[in-house]
Amino acid sequence: MNPAETKAHTAPARSHFRCLHRLRVRWAEVDMQKIVFNAHYLMYADTAMGEYWRQLAVPYEAGMKALGGELYVKKATVEYHASAQLDDVLDVGLRCERIGNSSL
Template structure:
């Protein structure tokens, strides 16, 4: 996985509360970093999440997360969270995540969301307008958030 595989990244600084006494980031915080990256990806794509209506009338629910740790991050470092949609199915999408410190890949990840009815949480098709936004965004020049 290379940084150049991604069209979008978002930078963040590791906060003191995210690290242990040795200054190493607790492993659970990387999922929060991935979530921040995905939120910023939606925003950059013009599909920002609204708590009442979901993503422009749609609602996505996380159903699977997977992180693989390669090297630790430390307090006060700047991390770049790279995000892309690797697969867009009928009612689900798979995000691929790469968390880097400069050129060093620290964590790889995968987050799968299902598009579903807000009440029943039953899968529904991903809207065509969202698919079009993804296609346009993923083929545009790289962006940093």
């Protein structure tokens, strides 16, 4: 086994995130094992992204028009450390690490 895989996961400090969006796992998001179906984690990130723009006080549609473009997800990767279950409360953290100056 890879040594990196055996290390315990340490979550980043909450202070490392500009936006924290709290949500509760709903019945429609879990499978027969009562854990969140994998695809929903990306939906949680997308929902938190909308909240990120709200917290910046920039409505998404108006912000994109002012910036003259749109945001696109070029790549999305999810690394699982534990399953979220029905009725769990999750804090989804977002931050911008880098802004480049080139397009896709």
